[in-house]
Amino acid sequence: MRVLKYPMATEKAVGMVDKSNTIIYVTDFRASKTDIRKEFEETFNVKVDRINTVNMPSNVKKAFIKLKQPYKASDIAIKLKLV
Numbered sequence: 001m002r003v004l005k006y007p008m009a010t011e012k013a014v015g016m017v018d019k020s021n022t023i024i025y026v027t028d029f030r031a032s033k034t035d036i037r038k039e040f041e042e043t044f045n046v047k048v049d050r051i052n053t054v055n056m057p058s059n060v061k062k063a064f065i066k067l068k069q070p071y072k073a074s075d076i077a078i079k080l081k082l083v
Contacts, residue, residue: 027061
């Protein structure tokens with residue numbers, strides 16, 4: 001099962017990259033925080049500090065992924081062409 005679907009590219013999501021070192025990803029509805037953490041860390045070679053999730057009515061889950069300090073969310077946002 002592929003957990004990560006696509007990153008959010010809204011104005012608020014892009015603002016959170018610089019403000020709180022956080023990337024917002026839309027994930028599979030059945031994914032747990034552990035699944036999200038594992039796939040994100042393996043995909044981008046970073047360490048995740050914490051994950052908050054919100055279940056959306058369209059059977060998807062939004063994951064707010066905050067990175068640990070030496071890693072920068074802005075570097076990942078550049079790779080994903082969000083900024």
